Amino acid sequence: MDKAAQYTGDKKASFQDNVFMYGECTLFYYDHDSPLNPSLIAGHDAAIINARDVQQAKLLVRRIRASNQREIYLKPVFLINYRDSFDDVLSELTDGTLLSFEQISEKINDIKEISKLAAQLDKSESKSFEVQVFKKVIDYLYTREARTLAPIPDPASFIGFTYPVVSVNFETYEEFMVLDILDWALKEDYIWPDYFDRIYLCNQCKSSHVSMRETCPSCQSSQLKPEDLVHHFSCGYIGPISDFKNRIDGTLSCPKCSKNLRHIGVDYDKPSLINQCLSCNEIFQDYKVKARCLHCKNDVEVQYLLAKDINVFKLTKKGRNAAIAGISEDDIELENSVLNTVNFKTFCTIIHYERQRMKANPLLKSCFAVILLENIHEIFKNIGKNNEKALLVDIAQILRDNITPADIISFQNNTTICININDADMNTAEEAVVKGLQKLKVLVANNFNNFELKTKFRVESLRIDKQFEPQFREITKQLAEQ
Amino acid sequence: MFEYVDNFFNYIYQVGPSKLLRIFWFFVFFEFARFFLFEFLVLILWRIRRIAQKDLYAEARRKLYIERPLISIIVPGKNEGKHIFKLVSSMREQTYNNFEFIVVDDGSDDDTEKICRSLEKNGLIDLFIRNEVRGGKASAANTAYRFSRGKIIIHLDADCSYDNDAIEKILIPFYLDEQIGAVGGNVMVRNYEDNLCTTLQAIEYADTISAGRITTSYLGLYRVISGAFGAFRKDALDRVVGWDIGPGLDGDITLKLRKLGYKIGFEPDAVCQTSVPDTYRKLTKQRLRWDKSIIRFRVRKHKDVFYPNELFNWANFISSFENITYNIVLNIKWWVYIIDMVINFTSLIGFIIPFNIILYTCSNYLKYICFSMFRDRKNESITYFLIYMPCMVFYFGYYLRVVRTIAYFSEFFFKKSYDDPWNPSKSSRHAKELKI
Numbered sequence: 067m068d069k070a071a072q073y074t075g076d077k078k079a080s081f082q083d084n085v086f087m088y089g090e091c092t093l094f095y096y097d098h099d100s101p102l103n104p105s106l107i108a109g110h111d112a113a114i115i116n117a118r119d120v121q122q123a124k125l126l127v128r129r130i131r132a133s134n135q136r137e138i139y140l141k142p143v144f145l146i147n148y149r150d151s152f153d154d155v156l157s158e159l160t161d162g163t164l165l166s167f168e169q170i171s172e173k174i175n176d177i178k179e180i181s182k183l184a185a186q187l188d189k190s191e192s193k194s195f196e197v198q199v200f201k202k203v204i205d206y207l208y209t210r211e212a213r214t215l216a217p218i219p220d221p222a223s224f225i226g227f228t229y230p231v232v233s234v235n236f237e238t239y240e241e242f243m244v245l246d247i248l249d250w251a252l253k254e255d256y257i258w259p260d261y262f263d264r265i266y267l268c269n270q271c272k273s274s275h276v277s278m279r280e281t282c283p284s285c286q287s288s289q290l291k292p293e294d295l296v297h298h299f300s301c302g303y304i305g306p307i308s309d310f311k312n313r314i315d316g317t318l319s320c321p322k323c324s325k326n327l328r329h330i331g332v333d334y335d336k337p338s339l340i341n342q343c344l345s346c347n348e349i350f351q352d353y354k355v356k357a358r359c360l361h362c363k364n365d366v367e368v369q370y371l372l373a374k375d376i377n378v379f380k381l382t383k384k385g386r387n388a389a390i391a392g393i394s395e396d397d398i399e400l401e402n403s404v405l406n407t408v409n410f411k412t413f414c415t416i417i418h419y420e421r422q423r424m425k426a427n428p429l430l431k432s433c434f435a436v437i438l439l440e441n442i443h444e445i446f447k448n449i450g451k452n453n454e455k456a457l458l459v460d461i462a463q464i465l466r467d468n469i470t471p472a473d474i475i476s477f478q479n480n481t482t483i484c485i486n487i488n489d490a491d492m493n494t495a496e497e498a499v500v501k502g503l504q505k506l507k508v509l510v511a512n513n514f515n516n517f518e519l520k521t522k523f524r525v526e527s528l529r530i531d532k533q534f535e536p537q538f539r540e541i542t543k544q545l546a547e548q
Numbered sequence: 549m550f551e552y553v554d555n556f557f558n559y560i561y562q563v564g565p566s567k568l569l570r571i572f573w574f575f576v577f578f579e580f581a582r583f584f585l586f587e588f589l590v591l592i593l594w595r596i597r598r599i600a601q602k603d604l605y606a607e608a609r610r611k612l613y614i615e616r617p618l619i620s621i622i623v624p625g626k627n628e629g630k631h632i633f634k635l636v637s638s639m640r641e642q643t644y645n646n647f648e649f650i651v652v653d654d655g656s657d658d659d660t661e662k663i664c665r666s667l668e669k670n671g672l673i674d675l676f677i678r679n680e681v682r683g684g685k686a687s688a689a690n691t692a693y694r695f696s697r698g699k700i701i702i703h704l705d706a707d708c709s710y711d712n713d714a715i716e717k718i719l720i721p722f723y724l725d726e727q728i729g730a731v732g733g734n735v736m737v738r739n740y741e742d743n744l745c746t747t748l749q750a751i752e753y754a755d756t757i758s759a760g761r762i763t764t765s766y767l768g769l770y771r772v773i774s775g776a777f778g779a780f781r782k783d784a785l786d787r788v789v790g791w792d793i794g795p796g797l798d799g800d801i802t803l804k805l806r807k808l809g810y811k812i813g814f815e816p817d818a819v820c821q822t823s824v825p826d827t828y829r830k831l832t833k834q835r836l837r838w839d840k841s842i843i844r845f846r847v848r849k850h851k852d853v854f855y856p857n858e859l860f861n862w863a864n865f866i867s868s869f870e871n872i873t874y875n876i877v878l879n880i881k882w883w884v885y886i887i888d889m890v891i892n893f894t895s896l897i898g899f900i901i902p903f904n905i906i907l908y909t910c911s912n913y914l915k916y917i918c919f920s921m922f923r924d925r926k927n928e929s930i931t932y933f934l935i936y937m938p939c940m941v942f943y944f945g946y947y948l949r950v951v952r953t954i955a956y957f958s959e960f961f962f963k964k965s966y967d968d969p970w971n972p973s974k975s976s977r978h979a980k981e982l983k984i
């Protein structure tokens with residue numbers, strides 16, 4: 067503040083109540099001793115931050131850029147008296163560094179240009195979160211005449227890389243959503259990818275802070291002892307090198323024929339490697355590589371981690387235009403349904419019409435089956451969200467193989483399935499469900515290390531005199547209590 | 549032609565028994581007496597003992613299931629991936645199921661590793677070890693042996709399949725007699741219908757190998773536990789520290805166990821089916837390898853069984869002596885016989901050879917029919933093989949004899965077994981230097 071108050075070098079400039087006035091421009095000055103309320107900068111053309119250190123500078127800038135108000139998050143921000151080493155994230159989020167207040171005059175044109183470009187932006191508000199965030203990003207890039215979203219390796223980031231302009235909109239624990247938004251924008255052709263790196267995220271909390279280690283396939287312990295196998299040519303004995311090592315002088319001698327092994331390739335060779343688990347004494351060559359998430363402690367095999375490409379994104383023409391033309395809400399397509407099934411609400415509607423059909427023709431028979439996949443959540447836990455949906459699609463397909471195309475399948479949730487089986491008596495319907503479940507159990511056992519899928523089901527005739535939904539609720543309750 | 553047949557029978561009629569014996573002495577004294585009369589007698593005795601031991605056998609089976617020891621089934625091999633799933637399926641059907649299944653890949657250059665790793669991941673193989681560098685069959689078997697934890701180790705070949713009670717049956721003899729150190733299974737020919745070559749081998753396996761092994765086992769002279777199906781007590785293997793390098797390692801380890809005083813059993817009801825070579829070229833290669841090992845192991849490496857020292861054992865002496873006599877000495881004697889006939893009965897050769905063929909064929913028919921009474925497991929009905937019997941004279945009497953002679957000659961004078969690509973040269977070189 068003292069330094070700001072001393073600034074009298076330029077006649078156009080004046081300073082009063084944390085505000086610099088330079089010609090027509092007003093710049094909000096924040097000094098590290100006072101609290102920052104981002105809304106205070108809304109009425110000014112720019113902000114100057116005098117932070118204590120890089121951490122505080124980051125915190126303050128992030129607070130400004132995270133705002134949902136265009137008047138705040140697009141505001142030019144300058145750092146003053148910044149003495150720490152150059153920081154990539156900070157550099158992306160600010161518009162420059164001032165060595166002294168005298169340099170403000172050099173930035174005035176930039177401030178005006180940003181302000182001018184900001185005025186051209188589309189101002190319509192979107193209800194969709196993805197659109198809101200991405201619009202903020204392209205607005206920021208447009209006003210800064212930038213076209214690239216580059217990832218910065220960042221150990222503080224939950225996903226290991228930060229896209230500063232996008233990441234500021236999320237709390238640390240939800241930073242993986244940055245990738246979802248960028249995926250969405252890529253799918254909608256607003257951005258174009260240029261491969262940079264690949265990361266592996268925990269399938270539960272999406273953190274990239276995972277610790278990988280080789281584990282015993284039997285007890286999962288990482289306390290392993292790898293050893294070379296040694297083959298003694300002349301007697302054919304083969305065993306771990308410890309079988310051969312003389313405990314006194316460390317020389318190698320064969321435990322079968324007592325000969326000394328002197329020359330690799332002549333007396334002996336090392337055809338492979340063997341691991342011994344020091345916890346359970348299991349012997350194996352092919353260990354399991356497991357990844358323990360340092361955040362949520364989830365411990366899974368590496369193939370179940372989520373692999374994500376980290377790209378340098380460039381705005382496409384459509385992306386650049388979207389800043390001034392806006393983003394059409396019609397572009398957003400959410401795919402929450404499972405292929406070959408209907409959602410449960412639609413299912414109830416179809417059942418309603420089915421009952422009407424039965425009322426009109428009492429000879430018609432119709433059944434419905436409720437299937438409870440009791441322990442499938444254990445698989446979901448291991449395979450993560452993305453694979454969970456793929457598995458549900460497979461489950462639906464297997465069940466569909468045993469019913470007619472006219473029959474309807476619906477997932478009430480990811481463990482409860484309801485099937486409407488038309489024009490079939492109870493026995494036929496039950497037979498179809500039993501066959502389907504048998505196949506399903508085989509599929510699960512074959513693909514998930516002999517996992518024994520536990521299921522319960524009930525087949526009931528559709529009743530004209532009773533509403534479907536209460537009947538369904540009653541059955542699911544009974545199945546769960548069984 | 550009619551005149552020849554007429555002359556032939558006239559000749560037979562006129563020569564009389566004493567001259568016939570002079571001409572066909574080889575057949576009468578060695579072939580018929582040893583390989584039919586003697587074996588037939590022993591088979592009858594074996595059957596009587598089998599019936600008498602019925603209760604003991606049931607008791608041994610009960611003991612096995614009460615103890616239910618962990619068994620290690622080991623399958624060493626190279627480029628055997630394509631057979632492994634079938635073998636695993638065959639093992640999953642076994643009546644005795646407390647076993648660990650260990651597969652060792654001896655430096656395969658096909659998809660064996662991929663297949664086996666997948667089976668291991670899915671719990672169908674308990675332990676899969678791949679040796680990146682080929683070390684030979686013995687090193688692969690020794691790898692499996694080193695990491696096995698079972699009380700008994702069963703050595704299998706990947707390209708074989710097994711009766712669903714084969715494992716149980718091969719284990720029971722260990723509970724019948726505590727002195728038994730190893731038991732051989734009964735190897736039958738699976739691809740006997742492929743062509744004449746495989747059919748003749750099927751007859752040979754049924755008559756000569758199986759019946760021969762029952763006989764030698766009954767007499768305590770059994771000397772080769774087939775690598776395709778053999779069970780070994782782990783403590784016995786520990787004493788010999790696994791297999792020595794081959795070729796011929798099956799016979800070698802059997803004799804090593806015999807020398808330590810273990811009894812060796814043969815279990816004809818523990819059935820394994822194998823695919824035999826389907827061309828004469830492959831068969832010749834296989835038999836040259838087998839026959840060379842008789843010289844290498846019986847005559848050279850284990851010649852000490854003939855020495856009258858503190859380890860001398862009559863059973864081992866007779867076992868090796870009989871093996872050498874009937875395979876090597878009589879093989880040479882057969883050539884002597886041929887020369888004798890050519891020199892002394894030149895004018896009668898036209899009668900002698902056909903008569904010889906008739907004699908052997910009749911003997912083969914008699915042997916096949918009589919021995920079939922002792923075969924509980926058959927590939928086909930008896931009649932299926934009968935039409936092939938006349939070919940056996942040429943197969944066994946001529947073709948295999950020639951192969952055997954070549955093998956003995958090349959091994960005795962040139963030690964050719966050490967050059968056999970069946971074993972990597974790095975190992976063979978050492979074996980040759982050490983004369984093992």
